[in-house]
Amino acid sequence: MTRRTPREAIDRLMHVSMLISTDLSRYERASGLSAARIHLLWQLGLDGPTTQQRLAAALDVTPRNVTGLVDGLVASGHVTREPHPADRRAILVTPTAAGRAVIEENRASYDDLAQQLFGDLPADRLADFTAVLDETIARFTALMAEVEP
Structure with a gap:
């Protein structure tokens, strides 16, 4: 399996964010x-x-x-x-x-x-994906709280 960097992960997250924004x-x-x-x-x-x-x-x-x-x-x-x-x-x-x-x-x-x-993701991959998203949301929320006035 190819090792990915944190930068690649945030790039993909930003891409998904832009797709959601365009759809909205x-x-x-x-x-x-x-x-x-x-x-x-x-x-x-x-x-x-x-x-x-x-x-x-x-x-x-x-x-x-x-x-x-x-x-x-x-x-x-x-x-x-x-x-x-x-x-x-x-x-x-x-x-x-x-x-x-x-x-x-x-x-x-x-x-x-x-x-x-x-819908077609195997249950274990979907569980892993949502767990990573949950962790990402928690980390981002904590970072945002640190910079709020």
């Missing part, structure tokens, strides 16, 4: 939704209707940022703001039928891409 840009143009709005809808797909405060925490953005995203998604018909059933001070962000359609389309597309990329 294509989807943004086709859907008319920004990456941030797509991410918010994805989060609603994971959590169901939730407050803007929880969305801000989940997306790691400011509440003001979420307000702008939700305003745009309300205007485009993808979400509504509904009274919280248990907390009269809170408002739930709830996907509409159009929002749920985007969430389901994204989920199906995501699952399809995962299958196309990794």
Whole structure:
């Protein structure tokens, strides 16, 4: 087996990152939704209707940022703001039928891409690959924490 260098590994990681970015840009143009709005809808797909405060925490953005995203998604018909059933001070962000359609389309597309990329990998290679990715994510997260103000 050919020995690879750390530089070769990061080169490939950057290449994958660029491919993902290009794919997301294509989807943004086709859907008319920004990456941030797509991410918010994805989060609603994971959590169901939730407050803007929880969305801000989940997306790691400011509440003001979420307000702008939700305003745009309300205007485009993808979400509504509904009274919280248990907390009269809170408002739930709830996907509409159009929002749920985007969430389901994204989920199906995501699952399809995962299958196309990794579906034929033997289980042990997939486990090794995801373990290396987990380690890489943990190391990169720690490096980022060291440089944050």
